[in-house]
Amino acid sequence: MGFLLPLFLFVAYLYGVSAQGPTYATIIVKGSVKIAETDDHFICATLDWWPSDKCNYNDCPWGNSGVPYLDLSHPILAKAIQAFNHLRIRIGGSLQDKVVYNVGTLKYPCQPFKKMDKWLFGFSKGCLRMNKWDELNHLLSKTGAIVTFGLNALYGRHKIGKLAWGDAWDSSNAREFIKYTVSKGYHIDSWELGNELSDPAVGASVGAEQYGKDMIELHAIINEIYKNSHSRPLILAPGGFFSASWYAKVLEISGSNVINVVTHHLYNLGPGNDPHLVNKILDPHYLSQSTSTFQKIQQTIKIHGPWASAWVGESGGAYNSGGRHVSNTFVDSFWYLDQLGMASKYNTKVYCRQTLIGGNYGLLNTTTFVPNPDYYSALLWHRLMGKGVLAVDSKASAHLRVYAHCSKSRAGITILLINLSNQTSFKILVQNDRNINLHVEEKIHSGSPLIHGLKKTVSWVGRKVSDVTAMREEYHLTSYGRLRSQTMLLNGKPLQLTEVGDIPTLDPVLVDVGSPISISPLSIAFITLPKFEAPACV
Numbered sequence: 001m002g003f004l005l006p007l008f009l010f011v012a013y014l015y016g017v018s019a020q021g022p023t024y025a026t027i028i029v030k031g032s033v034k035i036a037e038t039d040d041h042f043i044c045a046t047l048d049w050w051p052s053d054k055c056n057y058n059d060c061p062w063g064n065s066g067v068p069y070l071d072l073s074h075p076i077l078a079k080a081i082q083a084f085n086h087l088r089i090r091i092g093g094s095l096q097d098k099v100v101y102n103v104g105t106l107k108y109p110c111q112p113f114k115k116m117d118k119w120l121f122g123f124s125k126g127c128l129r130m131n132k133w134d135e136l137n138h139l140l141s142k143t144g145a146i147v148t149f150g151l152n153a154l155y156g157r158h159k160i161g162k163l164a165w166g167d168a169w170d171s172s173n174a175r176e177f178i179k180y181t182v183s184k185g186y187h188i189d190s191w192e193l194g195n196e197l198s199d200p201a202v203g204a205s206v207g208a209e210q211y212g213k214d215m216i217e218l219h220a221i222i223n224e225i226y227k228n229s230h231s232r233p234l235i236l237a238p239g240g241f242f243s244a245s246w247y248a249k250v251l252e253i254s255g256s257n258v259i260n261v262v263t264h265h266l267y268n269l270g271p272g273n274d275p276h277l278v279n280k281i282l283d284p285h286y287l288s289q290s291t292s293t294f295q296k297i298q299q300t301i302k303i304h305g306p307w308a309s310a311w312v313g314e315s316g317g318a319y320n321s322g323g324r325h326v327s328n329t330f331v332d333s334f335w336y337l338d339q340l341g342m343a344s345k346y347n348t349k350v351y352c353r354q355t356l357i358g359g360n361y362g363l364l365n366t367t368t369f370v371p372n373p374d375y376y377s378a379l380l381w382h383r384l385m386g387k388g389v390l391a392v393d394s395k396a397s398a399h400l401r402v403y404a405h406c407s408k409s410r411a412g413i414t415i416l417l418i419n420l421s422n423q424t425s426f427k428i429l430v431q432n433d434r435n436i437n438l439h440v441e442e443k444i445h446s447g448s449p450l451i452h453g454l455k456k457t458v459s460w461v462g463r464k465v466s467d468v469t470a471m472r473e474e475y476h477l478t479s480y481g482r483l484r485s486q487t488m489l490l491n492g493k494p495l496q497l498t499e500v501g502d503i504p505t506l507d508p509v510l511v512d513v514g515s516p517i518s519i520s521p522l523s524i525a526f527i528t529l530p531k532f533e534a535p536a537c538v
């Protein structure tokens with residue numbers, strides 16, 4: 001035996017390196033219990049405030065995509081939002097805390113952002129005109145968007161240290177703005193206070209104690225303004241980078257049922273100019289590092305704010321406007337879809353992608369509004385993945401990432417497979433743990449229905465059984481040529497707007513459930529199994 005093991009490993013090594021054929025893998029989906037649940041509308045995208053002269057690394061990828069400048073009548077914009085049939089949109093970002101609303105007794109003239117190198121984030125205060133806000137609401141309401149608006153949490157405060165800002169939030173401008181919004185009948189799903197003001201800070205921070213008090217103030221304002229409405233908006237905070245002590249303190253000071261949703265931001269790929277972005281995206285160990293953030297948020301809420309839920313309020317992968325020729329290409333979907341899968345497992349209710357449009361990480365191209373690959377990835381997720389999250393056991397390689405959800409608005413489950421391997425094709429057999437248990441139980445308790453139990457099991461392990469006629473639906477995503485292509489293929493066909501500029505239909509291929517699922521190297525697949533018996537999904 002002493003020399004057999006090394007010999008075996010050596011052979012296995014050779015096989016792994018030189019094998020051209022596929023690797024077989026079995027995954028077991030546990031359909032009897034949900035391990036987590038997302039909101040009905042999990043997919044969310046952001047609109048930011050940056051003007052066109054916002055640049056990073058000699059690249060200025062914002063154009064006129066910032067809220068005050070966006071062409072709201074662009075036909076692709078409305079179609080792209082509408083395709084989701086209720087897309088969540090969060091309006092916010094670094095400059096939101098320096099926005100003033102042109103309502104009521106505004107103490108400033110209504111002027112746009114101006115480049116000011118020495119100022120916070122390199123810009124002056126900027127003003128939102130109410131006619132722009134009206135136009136934006138017209139678009140959002142027409143397209144069925146569910147809106148989150150981030151309020152100006154630095155209003156009335158002053159710099160007291162290198163990054164620290166002191167004094168209480170002056171809520172007067174926000175109060176007038178919310179009043180105006182309600183008087184116009186605009187439906188805002190949720191109001192958020194502040195953007196990235198937690199400590200340790202990126203550009204500015206506010207003490208947790210003061211922030212907690214400001215939340216009580218916002219809560220009182222919302223209660224007062226919405227006292228005669230049948231629906232009350234949610235209150236979100238603090239939209240920062242997670243820090244356990246700061247977040248815990250804000251929850252503690254604001255108190256029970258004030259903050260409904262704890263929002264946090266994620267940029268786990270690092271700076272947008274990192275030449276190793278693609279390597280990070282394709283490294284399963286690197287991708288998995290985010291699990292610790294999701295776990296910690298869950299833990300903090302459980303202990304300090306059990307009345308609240310968690311959202312990723314903003315996440316763009318690479319910070320400082322995203323990675324040029326990375327965030328807007330096919331390879332980014334490996335990161336993005338993996339994040340959606342991972343966040344769901346830790347009970348994240350909503351995941352807001354930075355951005356819907358703007359920067360290199362826009363779901364839509366800044367200048368042409370044409371959807372980038374991640375737009376279609378988001379749309380597929382939104383249409384196929386339901387809110388029930390299921391556990392999966394996979395003995396396959398770490399390079400094959402697997403997530404399973406109840407299907408959306410129909411029976412059965414949908415599995416997301418992400419193959420990060422650049423050389424291994426996988427043939428996957430999906431098993432239902434329920435049938436495995438059933439099989440064992442029947443064998444023990446009755447003896448005779450063994451055949452029945454076996455049939456049920458094998459119908460999902462992939463061998464042909466005479467009575468299986470059910471089909472599964474497969475959506476395979478690959479790149480068009482290079483990995484950093486701005487075009488993605490769905491089942492071998494490029495995803496492109498139709499001739500009249502409509503979002504294309506996303507059609508699956510139908511495959512006999514009896515055959516194993518094939519997934520090629522560096523590809524992604526959604527697999528819908530309508531007949532998969534998952535009691536948790538009923």
Ligand SMILES: *[C@@H]1O[C@H](CO)[C@@H](O)[C@H](O)[C@H]1NC(C)=O
Pocket residue numbers: 061328359360365366367368486
């Ligand atoms: C938008 O598309 C054009 C044409 O494909 C491309 O050159 C440009 O880099 C894209 N812009 C962004 C910000 O992705």
Ligand SMILES: *[C@@H]1O[C@H](CO)[C@@H](O)[C@H](O)[C@H]1NC(C)=O
Pocket residue numbers: 422423
């Ligand atoms: C496949 O990936 C490995 C590890 O990331 C890399 O070293 C290798 O060069 C890649 N091979 C090809 C053909 O791209």
Ligand SMILES: CC(=O)N[C@H]1CO[C@H](CO)[C@@H](O)[C@@H]1O
Pocket residue numbers: 023397399400420421422423424
């Ligand atoms: C089993 C397996 O999938 N192995 C490969 C996965 O992909 C990585 C990167 O492409 C390779 O390094 C592994 O050998």
